[in-house]
Structures are given as C-alpha cells and as structure tokens.
Amino acid sequence: MDGPLSQFLKLGYSTEMLLSIFVGMGFGFALERAGFGRSDNLAAIFYGRDFRVLRVMFTAIVTAMLGLYFLDLFRVLPISSIGLLDTYLWAQLVGGLLFGVGFIVGGWCPGTSIVGVVSGKVDAALFVGGLVVGSTLFTLGFESFQGLQNAGARGRVLLHDLFRVPSGVAVFGVTLFAVGAFWAVGRIQEAVVRRYGPMPTLAQEDGGARAPASGPAVPAAEGGRLS
Amino acid sequence: MNGRTRFWNPYAAGFALGLVLLASFVLTGRGLGASGTFKHIGAEIVHEADPTYAEDNLNIASYFASPGRHSLNDWIVWLSFGAALGGAAAVLSARRFKVETIHGPRITRESRWILAVAGGVISGFAAQIARGCTSGQALTGGAQLALGSWVFMFSVFGGAYAFAWIVRKEWI
Numbered sequence: 001m002d003g004p005l006s007q008f009l010k011l012g013y014s015t016e017m018l019l020s021i022f023v024g025m026g027f028g029f030a031l032e033r034a035g036f037g038r039s040d041n042l043a044a045i046f047y048g049r050d051f052r053v054l055r056v057m058f059t060a061i062v063t064a065m066l067g068l069y070f071l072d073l074f075r076v077l078p079i080s081s082i083g084l085l086d087t088y089l090w091a092q093l094v095g096g097l098l099f100g101v102g103f104i105v106g107g108w109c110p111g112t113s114i115v116g117v118v119s120g121k122v123d124a125a126l127f128v129g130g131l132v133v134g135s136t137l138f139t140l141g142f143e144s145f146q147g148l149q150n151a152g153a154r155g156r157v158l159l160h161d162l163f164r165v166p167s168g169v170a171v172f173g174v175t176l177f178a179v180g181a182f183w184a185v186g187r188i189q190e191a192v193v194r195r196y197g198p199m200p201t202l203a204q205e206d207g208g209a210r211a212p213a214s215g216p217a218v219p220a221a222e223g224g225r226l227s
Numbered sequence: 228m229n230g231r232t233r234f235w236n237p238y239a240a241g242f243a244l245g246l247v248l249l250a251s252f253v254l255t256g257r258g259l260g261a262s263g264t265f266k267h268i269g270a271e272i273v274h275e276a277d278p279t280y281a282e283d284n285l286n287i288a289s290y291f292a293s294p295g296r297h298s299l300n301d302w303i304v305w306l307s308f309g310a311a312l313g314g315a316a317a318v319l320s321a322r323r324f325k326v327e328t329i330h331g332p333r334i335t336r337e338s339r340w341i342l343a344v345a346g347g348v349i350s351g352f353a354a355q356i357a358r359g360c361t362s363g364q365a366l367t368g369g370a371q372l373a374l375g376s377w378v379f380m381f382s383v384f385g386g387a388y389a390f391a392w393i394v395r396k397e398w399i
Contacts, residue, residue: 003256004252004253004254004255004256005253005254005255006254006255006256007256016255016302017300017302017305018305019254019255020255020257020302020303020305020306020309021305021306021308021309021312022309023247023250023251023254023255023259023306023309024305024306024307024308024309024310024311024312024313025309025310025312025313025316026243026246026247026250026309026313027244027247027259027306027309027310027313027362028309028310028311028312028313028314028315028316028317029243029313029314029316029317030240030243030244030247030313031244031310031314032313032314032317032318032321032323033234033235033240033243033317033321034234034235034237034240034241034244035234035235035237035240037314037317037318037323038329039329040329040398041234043391043397043398044398046387046388046391046398047391047395047398047399049399052237055237055238055241056237056238056240056241056244057241057361057365057366057369057380058241059237059238059240059241059242059244059245060241060242060244060245060248060366060370061245061365061366061369061370062245063241063242063244063245063246063248063249064245064246064248064249064252064366064370065369065370065371065372067245067246067249067252068249068252068370068371071253077252077253079371081256082252082256082257082371083256083257083258084371084373085358085359085364085367085368085371085373085375085376086373086375087373087374087375087376087378088357088358088375089374089375089378091356091357091358091375092357092358092364092375092376092378092379092382093378093379093382094356094357094382095353095354095355095356095357095358095379095382096353096357096364096378096379096380096381096382096383096385096386097382097383097385097386097389098349098352098353098356098386099349099350099353099354099357099360099361099379099382099383099386100382100383100384100385100386100387100388100389100390101346101349101353101386101387101389101390102346102347102348102349102350102351102352102353103346103350103361103383103386103387104346104386104387104390104391104394105342105345105346105349105390105394105397106342106343106344106345106346106347106349106350107329107339107342107343107346107397107398108343108346108347108350109261109350109360109361109362110261110262110264110265110350110351110354110360110361110362111259111260111261111310111360111361111362112361113261113347114261114307114310114311114314115310115311115314115317115318117311118311118314118315118318118324119314119318119323119324119325120318120324120325120326120327121326121327121328121329122326122327122328122340123328123329123330123339123340123343124343126340126343126344126347127343127344127346127347127350128265128347129344129347130343130344130345130346130347130348130349130350130351131262131265131347131348131350131351131354132265132268132269132272132347132351133269133344133347133348133351134265134347134348134349134350134351134352134353134354134355135262135265135266135269135351135352135354135355136269136270136272136273136351137348137351137352138266138286138351138352138355138356139266139269139270139273139284139286139287139355140273140284142284142285142286145355145356146285146286148356149355149356149358154374154375156373157373157374157375158371158372158373158374159372159373159374159377160372161374162374167372170372171372174372196399199398199399200331200332200399201329201330201331
C-alpha cells in the first residue's frame with residue numbers, strides 16, 4: 001500500500017463519504033462513552049477536579065501516533081501520504097488561546113457539542129448555534145482576519161524535524177511525556193479533591209443516581225443543581 | 228446505577244478514540260474534525276442570503292465551486308453526521324439521554340445558556356483562526372506530531388486555565 005485505502009483502491013467520492021460516516025460513528029460513540037456528552041466532565045479539568053479530558057486526549061494521541069509511525073516504519077502507509085497539517089505558529093497560538101477561553105466559557109468544543117446535542121443537553125445546542133455564528137463572523141470579515149490566519153506560516157514541520165532527531169525519538173519522547181502527565185495529574189487531582197471536594201454536579205450524580213454503600217460524597221444541599 | 232452503563236475508564240476511552248483516529252488515517256488519509264462542519268453550515272446560510280457574495284468570499288468560495296455537488300456534501304459534514312449517529316447510539320444504549328442543562332450551584336440556568344452561546348461564538352471564530360479545533364488540530368495533528376497542532380493544544384489549555392477563575396461560578 002502506498003497511501004490511504006481510499007487512494008490505493010481508487011474509491012469513488014460517495015464511498016469515501018460513507019467511510020467518513022463510519023469513522024464519525026466511532027468518533028461520536030467513543031466521545032460519549034468517555035463522558036464527553038456532559039459539559040461538567042469537560043470543565044472539571046480546568047478546576048483540577050477530574051483530568052479525564054487530558055487522560056482521554058493524550059491516550060488517543062499516543063495510540064494513533066504509535067499506529068501511524070509503526071505503519072510508516074514498516075512501509076505499510078508512508079506518513080507523507082496522509083494529509084499532514086501545516087504549521088502556522090502565531091495563528092495557532094492566538095487561535096488556541098481564544099479557543100481555550102471559548103471552551104471554558106461555553107463548556108464544550110465543536111466535536112463534543114455534537115454528542116452533547118444528541119445527549120439532550122440544551123447548552124450544547126446553544127453552543128452549536130454560537131459556533132455557526134462565530135465561524136460566519138470570521139467568513140464575513142475574512143479580508144481583515146486572513147492575515148492572522150496565515151501568521152507564522154512555516155509549512156510542514158513535524159516535531160522531529162524541529163528537534164533534528166529521528167522520528168522514533170520524537171514518538172518515544174511524546175509517549176514518555178504523556179505517561180509523566182498521567183502521573184502528575186493524578187497527584188494534582190488527589191490534592192485538589194481532598195481540599196475542595198469533587199465537581200459539584202458530578203458528585204450529585206455519584207451520590208444520587210449510583211447510591212454507593214458508603215453514602216454520597218457531598219450532602220445533597222451542597223451538590224450542584226441540575227435543571 | 229439505575230440500569231445505566233457507566234462511562235468507560237478514561238484510558239480505555241482514549242484508546243478507542245485513538246483507534247478511530249488511526250482508522251481514519253488509514254481509510255481516507257484524513258484525521259478527525261468538527262469545526263469545519265459549522266463553517267460549512269454558516270457558509271450555506273450566507274449563500275442562501277446572497278449567492279454572489281458567498282461565491283466571491285475567498286474563505287468559502289471553494290464550497291460552491293463544483294456545480295454538481297452541494298456545499299454540505301463534504302467529508303467533514305458527513306463525519307459530524309456520523310458522530311451524531313454514534314453519539315446517539317451510545318447515549319441511548321447507556322440509557323443516559325436526558326433533556327437538561329448542567330451548571331454549577333452558583334449560577335442560574337439562563338446565565339449558563341447565555342455563556343454557552345458566547346462560548347460557541349468565541350470557539351467558532353477561534354477555530355477559523357487556528358484552522359481547526361480539538362479534533363481537527365489537537366488530536367489529528369497531535370498524533371501526526373505536527374508542530375502547530377502541539378502549539379495549538381498547549382494554547383487551548385493555557386487560555387482555558389487562565390480564564391477558568393473568571394467563570395468559576397459557572398461550574399463550581
């Protein structure tokens with residue numbers, strides 16, 4: 001195989017779109033099972049209460065990265081044959097910071113908000129409406145924003161290009177970084193929850209719906225409200 | 228438990244998500260994505276309102292370039308459609324579907340709604356600047372080891388942690 005299956009088998013446009021639906025189904029299913037159909041599971045990381053977001057994201061990245069670079073190593077799927085993302089340093093720095101603000105204010109990101117909507121979350125539907133407005137504002141002002149979107153264009157830069165090491169070293173480094181992060185956030189989460197207690201709305205879910213033998217972690221009066 | 232399926236262990240969920248991402252690379256050569264769908268929907272609305280303007284706007288002109296193909300007939304829109312189906316299958320089979328608004332104890336439901344819209348507007352705009360979101364940049368480019376995607380991911384965490392204190396009453 002010298003490229004992705006759709007190229008190798010010369011699949012038609014409709015077949016490729018069908019594949020995208022199947023990939024999307026796996027995507028949505030995994031996000032829901034990860035707990036990302038609830039905004040409190042997403043916001044909890046930013047208050048140190050639950051680092052589920054980081055654990056899921058980093059595990060997903062490391063899994064896909066190991067798969068991609070092993071397929072590249074064994075020449076099954078050369079890494080250069082897939083759609084590698086270009087780097088726009090300033091655009092991605094500024095856009096990322098702003099996106100982070102939108103994340104904690106809105107409680108969702110675009111992918112999870114889709115799962116939130118089908119989970120019945122009213123705030124997810126409102127966030128989706130906001131997404132359409134926000135991206136349309138960008139389109140309407142494109143002439144003014146185009147410069148920012150292209151700021152710091154560097155073309156294709158992979159981490160091992162940057163550090164001038166073989167790709168295997170970068171893959172190993174990222175894996176180590178992820179494992180270190182898992183260890184560190186475990187310690188942080190433990191300390192924060194011991195001092196401030198768990199995320200109020202999640203504690204209510206645990207205490208109310210699951211009714212553990214040891215009793216609710218937080219008295220109902222202090223628990224969050226669900227309305 | 229009320230007969231509901233619990234959420235997966237985060238590492239197990241992350242592994243599943245990683246396999247989906249890897250499958251996407253192998254099948255189509257593309258990763259995951261979501262923000263592009265909302266850009267497409269916005270573009271379609273602009274096109275309905277003023278076709279000439281939309282076809283001349285360089286941000287969205289390419290969506291209307293192929294005469295035989297609707298602007299929404301794009302891989303990322305189909306992927307989001309699949310995500311809605313997959314998410315619905317997961318939430319229904321876990322008996323977790325519930326019409327509700329989750330918010331912390333110190334904020335009203337209505338304020339949470341306003342902040343949800345505001346966050347959506349900010350995120351939609353920001354994803355255009357950064358050319359992608361948590362899935363299209365952080366996951367996809369992160370796994371490829373693309374430098375810009377890693378810059379994006381750390382910036383997202385930076386922006387959210389910096390702003391979290393300001394909106395703390397929304398959540399805790």
